[in-house]
Amino acid sequence: MTNADLKRTPLHGLHVELGARMVPFAGYDMPVQFEGVLAEHNWTRAKAGLFDVSHMGQARLRGDDVDAALETLVPADVRGLDAGRQVYSLLLNAAGGIRDDLMISKPDGDGLFLVVNAAVKEQDFAHISSALAGRAELEVIGDRALLALQGPAAAAVMAEAAAGSADLKFMDSTSLKVHGIDCLVSRSGYTGEDGFEISVPAGKAETLARAFLVHADVKPIGLGARDSLRLEAGLCLYGHDIDDATTPIEASLTWTIAKNRRDAPTFPGGAKIVSQITEGAAKKRVGLKLLDKAPAREGAEIHKGGVQIGVVTSGGFGPTVGGPIAMGYVDAAHRDLGTQVDVMVRGTARKAEIVRTPFAPHRYHRG
């Protein structure tokens, strides 16, 4: 794919102006780094980072009984989701596999607001539209950008930009004027830090981004640091840590299966998923801390006693942790915290331990 074939977000020109190194990602020409992945990672953990995540898919879902309709596709308690709240959920397939992970929110009275992953957004939207045909209407939103402001200084920066943002708690979602621009704002993100995700009309996105970047505590952050931040936060990357062949239970995302939907599961793959909750799954996603300095990357085999028991699905260097970390799947018999394993890095067995995630503590604003 040449650059000319790549799509651009409304902030593309700004990224180039700011000296970003641009790379192809999910069909878009995206900034992988500005001043450097380590510096950007550390800045986000210390101050506030501004991320362009406009490549992600945004949509509205409307209908007389839209909550119940969407519940046929996801295991969340959508009917029980209060106005002004957001929930992390999963689009499931008939085998209980994960088609995508997504955010579902009720920021205003206008149905449900959905945010899905860039790489699979077309297929997600086609799936939702066809599966809910006659029950709910999906409007794909192509004219809005999505910014994320993340880090311990995000709340103070946002308070200056948007009166009322201080009242939001983690996973609240609302419509709000930000620097005078009508936006949809949720207090959430993909870094483990306190922060906000801001859906803004495409034509105003650059104005908004520039207004944030004027603040001394805000710097632009690329996809490189976004990945190291989310890995330290123990958050899954779709297509790597979760995919259509892994179930939520295998993925250690059992908490996404709403309690009130387990008795009579009406979401796809419900019987299998509920049975895995009761009986256990054969493999589980775990966190891994490498005990020496060599990072283990996606695809590295996990061994115990010379026998393969699993595989790494995401791995790299955790700047805040100060060493290599990874996530992967292991046979359930070896999932316990503290289990010592070997991760094969270029043919060399590197010692690792199964540890709790997140690797860096979440610092969400739970109020």
Place this chain on the structure above:
Amino acid sequence: MSVHYTKDHEWIRVDGDVGTVGISKHAAEQLGDVVFVELPDVGKSAAKGGEIAVVESVKAASEVYAPVAGEVTEVNTVLTDAPETVNADPEGDGWFYKLKIADAGELKELMDADAYAKHLESEG
């Protein structure tokens, strides 16, 4: 002493029959923050163009190839604890290893600094 470069962005500084090898400033910039360097064992024999070390940034692992054939005589153990030296001084303190050059004739196939600069321009 002379310095030669490969198309794969390694440099070799030659002093008698010993070459000191590292990655170019351009390569270090492209990689970004180096967080780990896997160095060869002393005594390992390197084939010209063969994989001899691995350099890891936050994002990814990249192979480093031997510019000429030879036997590894020393490695830069500073990089074990301070891999960021590769970014700070890629063509100086950030060297990877030294090797006893098997065939000095192979150096003629490499580029000098000017030719390497032109090569970078042609790569865009």
